[in-house]
Amino acid sequence: MSNIKVSALNLVPIKDGQDEKQAIDNMIDLAQNLDQLGFERYWIAEHHNAPNLVSSATALLIQHTLEHTQNIRVGSGGIMLPNHAPLVVAEQFGTLETMFPNRVDLGLGRAPGTDMMTASALRRDQHNGVFAFPEEVAQLQKYFGPENQQGYVRAYPAVGKEVPLYVLGSSTDSAHLAARMGLPYVFAGHFAPQQMREAMAIYKELFEPSDVLDKPYMIVCLNAIVAETDEEAKKLATTLAQVAVSIARGRMEPLQPPTDDLASLLTPNELKMAESRAKSSLIGSEATVKAQLENFIDIYGDIDELMAISYVYDQDKQIDSFKRIQKVVSEINNKL
Numbered sequence: 001m002s003n004i005k006v007s008a009l010n011l012v013p014i015k016d017g018q019d020e021k022q023a024i025d026n027m028i029d030l031a032q033n034l035d036q037l038g039f040e041r042y043w044i045a046e047h048h049n050a051p052n053l054v055s056s057a058t059a060l061l062i063q064h065t066l067e068h069t070q071n072i073r074v075g076s077g078g079i080m081l082p083n084h085a086p087l088v089v090a091e092q093f094g095t096l097e098t099m100f101p102n103r104v105d106l107g108l109g110r111a112p113g114t115d116m117m118t119a120s121a122l123r124r125d126q127h128n129g130v131f132a133f134p135e136e137v138a139q140l141q142k143y144f145g146p147e148n149q150q151g152y153v154r155a156y157p158a159v160g161k162e163v164p165l166y167v168l169g170s171s172t173d174s175a176h177l178a179a180r181m182g183l184p185y186v187f188a189g190h191f192a193p194q195q196m197r198e199a200m201a202i203y204k205e206l207f208e209p210s211d212v213l214d215k216p217y218m219i220v221c222l223n224a225i226v227a228e229t230d231e232e233a234k235k236l237a238t239t240l241a242q243v244a245v246s247i248a249r250g251r252m253e254p255l256q257p258p259t260d261d262l263a264s265l266l267t268p269n270e271l272k273m274a275e276s277r278a279k280s281s282l283i284g285s286e287a288t289v290k291a292q293l294e295n296f297i298d299i300y301g302d303i304d305e306l307m308a309i310s311y312v313y314d315q316d317k318q319i320d321s322f323k324r325i326q327k328v329v330s331e332i333n334n335k336l
Contacts, residue, residue, distance in 0.1 A: 001297075003333040005040040005305040006326050009077045009190070009221055012044060012054040012061065013243075015313060016254040023054045024061070026315055031065045033319045035072040037326055040305060041105055042069075043077030048114040048122060052252045059092045066100040075105025077186070077221070077307070078168040080113040083122040086136045087155050090143035094158025107166040107186060108137055110174065134177055140165060141181075164212065166219070175199040175206075182210025184217035190309045193280040196220070197300050204301065217304050222296075223281035224308035226324035227317070230284045236321070237283045238262045240311040241274035248273065257313045282308070282325070290328045 010030065014023045031042050042065065046058040055061065058076050065074045079089055089106070097104045110133035112119035143155035144163050167178035167185050170192035178185035185203045189196050200218060207216040223240055227233035238258045245266055246253040263271060282289045282296075297303065308325050312318035 001302040001336055002304065003336065004303060004329050006329045007039055007041040007043070007219070007305055007307045008034055008322060009043045009045065009307050009309040010055075011047065011309070013255045013311070014052050014054060016256050018254070020054045024064070027054075027061065028065060028068045029315065030319060030322075031069050031072065031074070034322060035069040037323060039072055039322075039326070041073035041075060041307075043075050043105065043107055043307065045077050046080050046083070046109075046113050048083070048112075049118040050114070050252055052246075052254050059096065062104070063096060063099075066096065066103060071103075073103050073105050074100075075166075076107045078107030078109040078166070080109045080111060081133055081136050082110065082112045082119065083114075086139045086143065087153065090140055090155035090158040093163050094144065094155055094161045097161045097163050098157045104163055105166060106140070106163050107168050108133075108140070109168040111170075134181075137165065137167070137177070137181065137183075169199060171195050172199045172202055175202040179203045179206035179216070180208060182208050182213050184213065184219065186219040186221060186307065188221055189280060190221045190223045200300055218302070219305040219307050220296075220300070220303050221307040221309060223277070223283070224289070224306075224310055224321070224325050225281070225283045225312060226286060226289050226321045226328065228285065230288050233284045233288075233321075235260070236312050236314075236317060237278060237281070239313045240281070240283075241266070241277065243311050244274055244277045245270045255311060255313055286324050286328050286331075289325070290331055293328060293332060 010027055012023050012027045034042055044058050044061045045055045047053045047055050058079060062074050093104060093106050143158050144161050146160055150159060165183055167174055167183050169175060170188040172195055187196055187199055204216045225233050225237045227236055235258045239256055241262055242256040282292050306329060310318055310321050312321055
């Protein structure tokens with residue numbers, strides 16, 4: 001097993017009491033801190049018709065982040081291909097790669113990332129996006145490929161830019177596709193851990209070497225909240241619990257501050273759901289999270305990269321949590 005890299009995913013949530021501009025400013029502040037810490041990459045999600053998230057125009061947020069950072073790779077976690085013409089995606093990310101060479105990633109998802117009415121409003125026709133995903137990924141590969149492999153329609157300035165593509169997924173379907181195409185695979189363990197073990201095993205087992213990868217490259221995205229003590233981390237994680245319940249209730253509320261009395265805010269079933277979510281997350285002190293991550297690797301197998309998402313209300317504590325996550329991964333790497 002090689003050294004595990006560490007990176008971050010951001011949905012650009014609006015915190016209770018703040019507005020969209022402050023959410024974007026927080027996004028940049030976090031990116032700059034992670035850039036200084038030497039994180040591998042910083043990805044921004046795509047969500048639509050979500051009043052509590054500012055991640056609808058993902059490519060614009062990526063450009064804004066690239067402009068305000070120096071070295072960290074910045075990309076999409078992910079661009080939801082059913083919502084977009086591959087030609088436009090290639091043109092946008094080819095332009096980003098032209099402005100910021102060797103710093104752009106293109107993570108691709110096959111879900112619309114929204115409700116069906118909004119998905120219908122996004123797409124120029126009643127596009128069969130989910131089923132067309134494999135051929136659209138192949139189309140993107142072609143658009144970014146060399147001049148002599150292009151067809152009549154070319155995605156200038158993407159031609160020859162070879163922007164790295166990543167397949168995102170939360171089920172075994174995406175694992176089969178990533179393996180077959182020889183692309184890096186990113187599993188959404190932060191919200192859909194149910195098929196994680198099976199999907200990771202399928203990807204590694206069926207992986208076919210390609211022009212871009214000679215062996216599997218496995219990234220796992222997990223909720224991660226690390227603090228000085230287990231108690232403090234658990235309290236900070238009450239924000240994550242409220243996020244999960246807000247989604248289940250269909251309310252999409254702003255990010256809430258932590259609470260000492262979570263039980264009074266949730267029904268017994270909601271509390272159970274929050275506790276279940278916590279079990280598939282990395283939450284605790286550095287020592288606790290190190291043990292959790294080592295246990296995760298024992299159960300699920302080796303990973304090449306941990307992509308952490310950290311719903312922490314206080315900006316300084318969120319940055320501190322990422323510093324501690326990096327320290328934990330570094331300690332595990334030193335043992336390898």
